[in-house]
Amino acid sequence: MSRNKRVDSASLVRYNRRMPELPEVETVARELAAVLPGKEIAAVHVFWPKCIEGSRKGFQSQLPGKKIVAVCRRGKFLCISLAGGGTITIHLRMTGKLLFRVNAAQKKHLRLVMQFQDGTALHFLDTRKFGRLRCWPADEPLLVDLGAEPLVPEVVRSVLDRLCTSRVIKTVLLDQKVLAGIGNIYADEALFAAGIHPRTPASQLRPRQRGKLSRSVPQVLHAAIVNGGTTISDYRTTTNAPGRHQRQLQVYGREGQSCPKCGALIEKIRLQGRGTHFCPRCQMMK
DNA sequence: AACAGCACCTGTAGGC
C-alpha cells in the first residue's frame, strides 16, 4: 500500500502544459515551415548523444552545408527535408521543445543546437531526454511503419472497418502503426466524444460506434490544432505561451469531477500502463 | 496475438 497520494493528471496538465501530441507537432511544423526553408545548416552541436538515433558522427558531419527545403509533420514526427533528398526527423516525445532563442534557465535542458549560415540557430530542449532526432539518407524510405493520418473521418473509418484484432479500442488508437499521431489525451477525449468505453474490444465495435469514433478522432484533433500551442512561435521573446486546448478537455485529468454531458463522476483506470479517463455512464460497455 | 511490466528520464508534490 502506498502512503503517498498519487500525482493526479489534473495537476500534471496544469504544470506540464503542452504534451506534444499530433496537434502540438502540427503547430510546430507549421511554424518551422514558415521560417526554416532556405536556411543552410552550418553546424550541429550535440549535448546529449542519446537524442540521436543512428550515427551521431554522421549526423554532425553530413548535415553542415545542407539546405532545408521543406518542413512537414507525419504522425508525431517533424520532418525536415533537405536539398538533395535527405530528411531529418524529430520526435518530441514528452517534453521536447524547439526554440530559436533560449534563456539561461532553459539551457539546462539543451540537448542539441542546429546552427544556420544566417546566424540563427534552432535549439532542441528536452527535460526528460525522451525526444529523438534522426537523419535519413535520400535513398531510405521514411517512417514506413506509421499508420494513416487520423485527420479525415473517411480515412479513420476505413482503418476501423479493416481492423481484425481482439485488442481493446484504446490500445488500438494509441498504436502508431494503425493511426499515426494519437496520444493518451486525445484517445481518451475521442472515446468520450464517441461514447465508447476504452476497454471495448475493437472487433466488437458496431458500425454506428465506428462511425462516431471516425468523426470524433479528427474532431478532437482539429479542435486542438485550432487551440494549439505556440512552442516556437515566440522565437523573439523566448516566452513560452501556453497552449489553450487543455481548457477544453472533457475527461482527461478530470477524474472525480462531473461529466460535462451527464454529471456522473469521471473515473480513472489504468490501461496499457496509461491513465485512462472516462465517464462510466456515457461510455458504458454494451 | 495480446498484454503486462519495465526501462528510459526528470520535475512535481504529498506524506511524514
Place this chain on the structure above:
DNA sequence: TGCCTACAGGTGCTGT
C-alpha cells in the same frame, strides 16, 4: 524544512 517516493507518458523491449 527537507527527504523520500510515486507518478506522469511515447516508445521499444522482454516475458508470460
